[in-house]
Amino acid sequence: MTVHMELSHDNHDVTGPVRAPLPTVRRLPAYLGLLRKYAVEGALTISSASIAAELGLEPIQVRKDLQITGLSGQPGVGFSVEALIDAIELFLGWDNATDAFIVGAGNLGSALAGYDGFALYGLNIVALFDNDPAKVGTEIHGRPVFHIDRLIDLAWRMHVHLGILAVSSTAAQQAADLMADAGLQAVWNFTPVQLKMTDGIIVEKVDLAASLAVLSNRLATAIKDKRGVHNADE
Amino acid sequence: MTVHMELSHDNHDVTGPVRAPLPTVRRLPAYLGLLRKYAVEGALTISSASIAAELGLEPIQVRKDLQITGLSGQPGVGFSVEALIDAIELFLGWDNATDAFIVGAGNLGSALAGYDGFALYGLNIVALFDNDPAKVGTEIHGRPVFHIDRLIDLAWRMHVHLGILAVSSTAAQQAADLMADAGLQAVWNFTPVQLKMTDGIIVEKVDLAASLAVLSNRLATAIKDKRGVHNADE
DNA sequence: TAGATTGTTAATCGATTAACAATC
DNA sequence: TAGATTGTTAATCGATTAACAATC
Numbered sequence: 001m002t003v004h005m006e007l008s009h010d011n012h013d014v015t016g017p018v019r020a021p022l023p024t025v026r027r028l029p030a031y032l033g034l035l036r037k038y039a040v041e042g043a044l045t046i047s048s049a050s051i052a053a054e055l056g057l058e059p060i061q062v063r064k065d066l067q068i069t070g071l072s073g074q075p076g077v078g079f080s081v082e083a084l085i086d087a088i089e090l091f092l093g094w095d096n097a098t099d100a101f102i103v104g105a106g107n108l109g110s111a112l113a114g115y116d117g118f119a120l121y122g123l124n125i126v127a128l129f130d131n132d133p134a135k136v137g138t139e140i141h142g143r144p145v146f147h148i149d150r151l152i153d154l155a156w157r158m159h160v161h162l163g164i165l166a167v168s169s170t171a172a173q174q175a176a177d178l179m180a181d182a183g184l185q186a187v188w189n190f191t192p193v194q195l196k197m198t199d200g201i202i203v204e205k206v207d208l209a210a211s212l213a214v215l216s217n218r219l220a221t222a223i224k225d226k227r228g229v230h231n232a233d234e
Numbered sequence: 235m236t237v238h239m240e241l242s243h244d245n246h247d248v249t250g251p252v253r254a255p256l257p258t259v260r261r262l263p264a265y266l267g268l269l270r271k272y273a274v275e276g277a278l279t280i281s282s283a284s285i286a287a288e289l290g291l292e293p294i295q296v297r298k299d300l301q302i303t304g305l306s307g308q309p310g311v312g313f314s315v316e317a318l319i320d321a322i323e324l325f326l327g328w329d330n331a332t333d334a335f336i337v338g339a340g341n342l343g344s345a346l347a348g349y350d351g352f353a354l355y356g357l358n359i360v361a362l363f364d365n366d367p368a369k370v371g372t373e374i375h376g377r378p379v380f381h382i383d384r385l386i387d388l389a390w391r392m393h394v395h396l397g398i399l400a401v402s403s404t405a406a407q408q409a410a411d412l413m414a415d416a417g418l419q420a421v422w423n424f425t426p427v428q429l430k431m432t433d434g435i436i437v438e439k440v441d442l443a444a445s446l447a448v449l450s451n452r453l454a455t456a457i458k459d460k461r462g463v464h465n466a467d468e
Numbered sequence: 469t470a471g472a473t474t475g476t477t478a479a480t481c482g483a484t485t486a487a488c489a490a491t492c
Numbered sequence: 493t494a495g496a497t498t499g500t501t502a503a504t505c506g507a508t509t510a511a512c513a514a515t516c
Contacts, residue, residue, distance in 0.1 A: 295485075
């Protein structure tokens with residue numbers, strides 16, 4: 001007879017941590033948003049079927065996804081809304097706010113500084129950086145703008161590990177290198193530039209071009225299809 | 235003996251068009267950007283191996299991806315830079331500029347109106363819409379701001395089919411419904427809201443939360459790992 | 469107990485990668 | 493011809509989905 005040890009949340013072995021599937025991680029914020037809505041409405045539990053129905057997914061996919069948080073549901077009942085919120089927040093590191101710098105105080109940087117939704121994602125913008133003397137010393141959406149030369153100093157002093165890159169394409173790589181020198185561990189890249197970074201620095205790109213490509217291709221196909229139907233009709 | 239008809243770019247059959255793999259479509263803009271750089275430098279041909287090396291991909295993946303454009307390379311030589319640019323632009327519908335409206339002239343909408351990179355993606359912002367009387371009648375980055383009530387009228391008159399949604403979360407669904415009423419065929423959704431749209435309207439979401447989730451999870455893991463090493467060392 | 473819902477195990481699906489013959 | 497590189501066919505990999513026993 002064999003005894004099976006229970007190894008729930010067994011997220012690493014000798015060779016290193018087992019990476020969570022990326023599509024799953026990307027869906028977690030949608031779950032979290034829905035769960036928060038349910039929590040406000042006073043719901044105590046929720047089933048994978050209801051989550052799936054609201055988000056247009058399959059119940060089995062919801063259950064598979066939620067497993068990576070390590071939380072178990074109760075057969076016949078569902079998942080505890082509160083426990084699930086906590087588990088997802090913990091998994092994403094959104095249980096405590098993460099301080100972040102915005103590098104580049106132009107149109108996009110300013111807009112991001114003014115985006116109040118970041119609080120829901122555990123993100124706290126503490127300052128912006130720019131090389132424009134006209135901007136340095138001012139405040140944007142209540143956050144101070146410092147000269148880019150002060151990035152290294154202030155990153156160390158304020159223990160900031162995350163930088164949001166929102167400069168022009170031409171300045172992107174140089175600014176990213178400076179962020180690396182400042183000891184930032186992660187760069188959220190809003191520029192269209194494919195950054196070349198030293199290993200160990202986490203880079204996540206908000207790829208507008210990729211997103212627009214999907215939209216454009218579908219639109220081009222839809223218009224082509226419509227023309228095709230037209231021709232067939234006439 | 236069987237004669238095989240050549241059916242390159244055979245993208246649809248009786249049951250409808252074969253969808254191009256989404257990951258492939260998302261990588262096309264990166265190829266396009268690199269190819270344009272090569273074109274400026276005067277290169278006539280490029281091999282899948284060089285493209286792969288520059289973008290950190292596998293040569294075979296590059297060749298597979300490029301096949302959906304319908305363009306063939308030349309064995310022993312590579313791909314024509316110019317022909318490949320044209321093929322990708324055509325596939326994405328970026329060969330002719332697409333006019334677009336921005337709905338929401340707040341921080342984000344204004345920033346998007348000022349983003350000059352869109353020209354490279356075949357996108358032409360022609361106007362913004364808002365319900366704030368203080369903004370209506372002004373110009374943002376050279377584009378007129380109209381009252382949201384004029385959306386339906388102007389969309390028809392100007393033959394605009396694409397709308398960029400950049401309003402607040404609370405206004406998102408209502409604005410999206412209006413865009414549908416205005417006959418827009420596609421919505422590029424910059425809000426965190428999961429829109430409920432009638433079938434046939436293309437919606438592509440720029441999912442900041444999903445992107446940040448990937449970053450946060452990696453950052454949380456990295457920090458946890460570091461702590462683990464520390465403990466083991468001490 | 470009966471009904472609801474979970475988590476596991478296996479099957480399917482789609483994307484990536486490997487091997488290599490075909491071609492310039 | 494020899495070297496380089498493509499496109500095809502098959503193998504692998506990872507994510508999604510299906511079936512169902514286990515559990516509340």
